Amino acid sequence: MSSFRAQLSGAEAQNGSMLCVGLDPEPAKFPLQWRGDARRIYEFCAAIVDATKHAAIAFKPQIAYFAAQRAEEQLERLIAHIHTVAPGVPVILDAKRGDIGATAEQYAREAFERYNADAVTLSPFMGHDSIEPYQRYAGKGLILLCRTSNPGGSDLQALDVGSGDKLFERIARLAAGDWSRGGAELGLVVGATFPAEVARVRELAPTLPLLIPGIGAQGGDAQATVRAGWRPGAPIVVSSSRAVLYAGGDAPDMPAFAAAACRVAEATRAELQQARQG
Numbered sequence: 239m240s241s242f243r244a245q246l247s248g249a250e251a252q253n254g255s256m257l258c259v260g261l262d263p264e265p266a267k268f269p270l271q272w273r274g275d276a277r278r279i280y281e282f283c284a285a286i287v288d289a290t291k292h293a294a295i296a297f298k299p300q301i302a303y304f305a306a307q308r309a310e311e312q313l314e315r316l317i318a319h320i321h322t323v324a325p326g327v328p329v330i331l332d333a334k335r336g337d338i339g340a341t342a343e344q345y346a347r348e349a350f351e352r353y354n355a356d357a358v359t360l361s362p363f364m365g366h367d368s369i370e371p372y373q374r375y376a377g378k379g380l381i382l383l384c385r386t387s388n389p390g391g392s393d394l395q396a397l398d399v400g401s402g403d404k405l406f407e408r409i410a411r412l413a414a415g416d417w418s419r420g421g422a423e424l425g426l427v428v429g430a431t432f433p434a435e436v437a438r439v440r441e442l443a444p445t446l447p448l449l450i451p452g453i454g455a456q457g458g459d460a461q462a463t464v465r466a467g468w469r470p471g472a473p474i475v476v477s478s479s480r481a482v483l484y485a486g487g488d489a490p491d492m493p494a495f496a497a498a499a500c501r502v503a504e505a506t507r508a509e510l511q512q513a514r515q516g
Contacts, residue, residue: 242357242379242423245328246447246473249295252326256468256510258449259290259503260332260479261299261316265307267484269495279304280312282492284319286483289496290503291324296357296475298449300332317353328356330449330475334383336361342371350375357381359427359449362409366417373422379447380424384409384439387429387452406435407442414443425449428467430458430476436466444472451477453506460506464513478506 240248250256263279265272272278287297297320304313317329331353335345349358349372357379360369372380385395385406395406403411406428413424428439430452439448448467452458453476460476467474485502486495 241377242328242425243447243473245326245356246295246475249327250473253292253294253507254511255293255295255507256464256474256476256514257294257503257507258296258298258330258475258477259286259294259482260451260477261286261297262303262479262483263307263309264303264484269486269492270488270490272492276307276309279307279309280315280319283312283316285492285496286499287316287320288323289500290482291320291327293500293503293507294324294327295473296328296330297324298330298332298477298479300479314353317355321354328379329354330357330359330379330381331355332359334359334361336364336368338364338367339371342368346372346375350378357423357425359383362412366412369417369422369424373420376421378423380422381447381449382409382413382424382426384413384426385428385432385435387431387458389431391429407438410439410442414446418446425475427451430460430463433459433462433466436463440467440469440472444469447473447475449475449477451479453478453481460509461513464510468514476506476510478503482506 261283265274265276331349349355359381362382397405399405418424425447427449428436430450453460482502485498489495
């Protein structure tokens with residue numbers, strides 16, 4: 239099995255993409271033929287994957303959207319489907335787990351054994367203890383919340399923690415330094431809504447992958463994001479969920495819905511690539 243970093247590099251080269259397609263299924267927004275039917279979550283997401291797999295560097299299912307609908311088994315099937323139809327494209331399980339000890343061990347088993355994800359998002363605010371159990375899974379990606387895209391993130395992440403660092407800067411330093419020893423495949427979540435902070439995190443963590451949500455529906459600027467975060471050999475994974483997933487609007491059926499998702503994914507990929515070349 240390839241490591242998470244190797245998968246990212248391969249998918250970026252193969253698909254010419256920095257776009258991560260977020261999979262946040264809401265049955266109330268499905269095409270008219272399936273609208274409101276949670277039993278169709280797997281079919282809906284699989285169709286989106288099939289339509290966008292050539293344009294993606296990664297897929298990012300958000301676990302809450304599946305668990306709230308009692309659709310965890312559908313999530314297992316979906317990740318298996320992605321590995322089958324897009325074997326070079328990694329799956330990032332967006333779970334934002336943040337516990338320690340035996341509980342963290344169980345969450346790590348959930349992410350990497352039950353769901354067979356290639357990476358998982360984690361909250362590091364309980365310190366290294368909260369990520370160590372995940373590091374036992376060689377080659378898996380651990381993507382730590384650092385400077386998130388929501389306005390309220392500033393309540394804590396922008397606090398001065400001494401030595402001139404803000405909290406998000408300290409997390410970036412630790413991820414690029416002490417916490418990455420032993421070959422851990424760490425990455426950082428940095429929101430596209432804060433391009434100056436994206437640039438600062440890239441300065442502090444010059445080689446780590448950055449998962450960057452916030453373009454599309456949240457209003458982040460794709461051009462500014464790429465200029466701030468992308469460097470040769472230092473991938474960025476720019477996530478768009480609703481803008482791609484629900485591009486079909488009130489389309490009557492899944493083929494039309496998937497075609498709309500494909501068009502938006504290709505356009506977003508092109509916009510990101512143009513920013514890199516410029």
